Amino acid sequence: MTPEGLDIVHHSEAGRFEAWVEGLRCEVDYTLVGSVMHITHTGVPRQLEGRGLAAALVQHALQWARTQGHRVRPVCSYVEVYMRRHPQWQDLRA
Structure with a gap:
């Protein structure tokens, strides 16, 4: 399965x-x-790692936050790095 699906x-x-x-x-x-x-947490089972699934989930969560008018505090280290690497999400940072 691809992240798009x-x-x-x-x-x-x-x-x-x-x-x-x-x-x-x-x-x-x-x-x-x-x-x-x-x-607070992003989890993908080890056997599914490397497929872009975590990134797809985080992007979905960030888009939801944006549509709801929420700010985001990335407690999870994966989300912190994701937001740093994708500047289009910086405006959500709390």
Whole structure:
């Protein structure tokens, strides 16, 4: 499966975006504090690494934050690096 074909589901009550690939869950976890989205964890099973799945999930989460008017605090190191490498998301930084 390619990142473009991912079926990403938002579980707002759990603070999670997730996609199932080959029977395995990939995820981005967050908490909302006021209007700031603290992205705390990005997880992709080892056997699925290197396919761009984490990047696709993070991009989806950041786009959601933008449409909701949230700022983002990248607590997760992966998200910190992703946002630094993709300047189009810098305006969301809390």
